[in-house]
Amino acid sequence: MPAVTQGSPRTAPSVFDLIGNTPLIRLSSFESGLRNVELWAKAEWRNPGGSVKDRPAARMILDGERSGALTRDKILLDATSGNTGIAYAMIGAARGYRVRLCVPENVTPERKRILHAFGAEIVFTDPMEGSDGAIVRAKAMYAESPDLYFYPDQYSNPGNWKSHYDTTAPEIIEQTNGRLTHFVAGLGTSGTFVGVGRRLREFSSSIRLISVQPDSPLHGLEGLKHMATAIVPAIYDPTLADEDLGVATEEAFDLTRRLARAGVFVGISSGANLAGALQVARQVSDAVIVVVFCDGGEKYLSERFWDERGSSGADQ
Amino acid sequence: MPNTIHIPTPLRPFTDKKESVEVSGNTVGELLADLTTRHEGLKRHLYADDGKLRNFVNVYLNDEDIRYLQREKTPVKAGDSLSIVPSVAGGVR
Incomplete structure (x- = not known):
């Protein structure tokens, strides 16, 4: 060694x-x-x-800070089946942001406990609808209160793939x-x-x-x-x-x-x-x-x- | 009296978009067999080549995982419903 x-x-x-x-x-x-x-x-x-999700989560959060879309008063919101949520929750905890995640109810107990440990709020979605159900819910929550949230939308955010392109x-x-x-x-x-x-x-x-x-x-x-x-x-x-x-x-x-x-x-x-x-x-x-x-x-x-x-x- | 099987979103392309299917039988296995007879396309998604239910396919009788009952031999009563629940990972809920 x-x-x-x-x-x-x-x-x-x-x-x-x-x-x-x-x-x-x-x-x-x-x-x-x-x-x-x-x-x-x-x-x-x-x-x-x-x-691996630490990379895109970090990039999307940094992009949000730089563009002014993410400020202290905003709650970071996204849909995730786990790892991106953990990355958001960790970075959110380290940088002082509230994090709210739409997660299918049937994710493993380990994931729920990790998210909880980092202090993230979890919105459970219908297990019958899988991760797509979480996506639909996050979109609806953001549409209802766009001023409340910073919604990086990992499925649509170019920062997601660019993090891998750059690192x-x-x-x-x-x-x-x-x-x-x-x-x-x-x-x-x-x-x-x-x-x-x-x-x-x-x-x-x-x-x-x-x-x-x-x-x-x-x-x-x-x-x-x-x-x-x-x-x-x-x-x-x-x-x-x-x-x-x-x-x-x-x-x-x-x-x-x-x-x-x-x-x-x-x-x-x-x-x-x-x-x-x-x-x-x-x-x-x-x-x-x-x-x-x-x-x-x-x-x-x-x-x-x-x-x-x-x-x-x-x-x- | 028929029983209902709730179909998860990912499998609805194989049930003509139906969220639930009426089936009949005396056991969980018979209900699933009836389901795959009515909707042939579901078969390969639920069963392995050896005819066994694929090990990550979660089936609930009402709110109970059939693995903790008598699996496919579990008897069903009139009005009982089955749910096929996708595993996000393994689908412990």
């Missing part, structure tokens, strides 16, 4: 300053059987709020010394995929961009959206991806368990993204694949799938 970790500051004036500069971690144990393919995970759970993508280029050949990320708001994808495309037109979606409108892939049946985010650019892969929830569960057994404790969407990356990896040779691991496993500890047997049969 090195005495000093490069790129990771040892002191910071606030949690805000710890956002970004996440490590890239080699997934060697998933490379066997591949033809000279390197698999690297962007470890977004290392952000202070525990997920995540340059980090990946530097960390791979520009060698990456494929980038794989899941679609939720689509901010990560669109922002990183656009920057990588500018850097090298030969880099393949692969998006990952649930294979069914009814799925267990927290944070990911089935675009064909969901409210499509305004920032989504369907022309960007070279390939768009559907992943079954069962496969994501299986890989999430296998990652934990390889010492990488991450959330279900990371398992889904790895499923997509492996689909790509098996078809190519001499490649450097970077896949986004959006958050850690802690928020999913109450999930049943940890106790189920995987298709590999090795874990129980």
Whole structure:
């Protein structure tokens, strides 16, 4: 272990300053059987709020402060199924803003407790309507009292994808010394995929961009959206991806368990993204694949799938 | 007497946009089977290839998760309703 970790500051004036500069971690144990393919995970759970969403939340809040749309008297309002809410709540707490979040009632208890710990107010929405129900509610609340709220609207705010264009993508280029050949990320708001994808495309037109979606409108892939049946985010650019892969929830569960057994404790969407990356990896040779691991496993500890047997049969 | 199954928004494209479907049967499994007979397109979203309910699909009999009852063998009475609830993550509520 090195005495000093490069790129990771040892002191910071606030949690805000710890956002970004996440490590890239080699997934060697998933490379066997591949033809000279390197698999690297962007470890977004290392952000202070525990997920990739710290980046867009920070950017949208900063943009709001700079434009004057976000002032001390405003309440930050948005719809979220979890991680963006946690990021808003953390940054709001650190910078002194009230935060009110529309969240489907069936989010995991861990998420509710984290939001509560940061002091955010939660407006629960109908679990039958999923994350789209939360979006509809937030829009209605804002329309009713536009002066009360700062409503960044993560699904439509260009700051969401720009945060990745300006930070995540340059980090990946530097960390791979520009060698990456494929980038794989899941679609939720689509901010990560669109922002990183656009920057990588500018850097090298030969880099393949692969998006990952649930294979069914009814799925267990927290944070990911089935675009064909969901409210499509305004920032989504369907022309960007070279390939768009559907992943079954069962496969994501299986890989999430296998990652934990390889010492990488991450959330279900990371398992889904790895499923997509492996689909790509098996078809190519001499490649450097970077896949986004959006958050850690802690928020999913109450999930049943940890106790189920995987298709590999090795874990129980 | 028929029972009602409440359909979550993401699955309504497969039920001609209906929010609920009237079905009949004596157990949770029979009601779900009736549902997928009436709306064939739902089948692959609810069941795995081996014919089992996919493990992240949450079905509630009235307000009880059927996993804590007798799962698909749970008997139903007249007037009972089922809800298929999307998992945001795993759908613990």
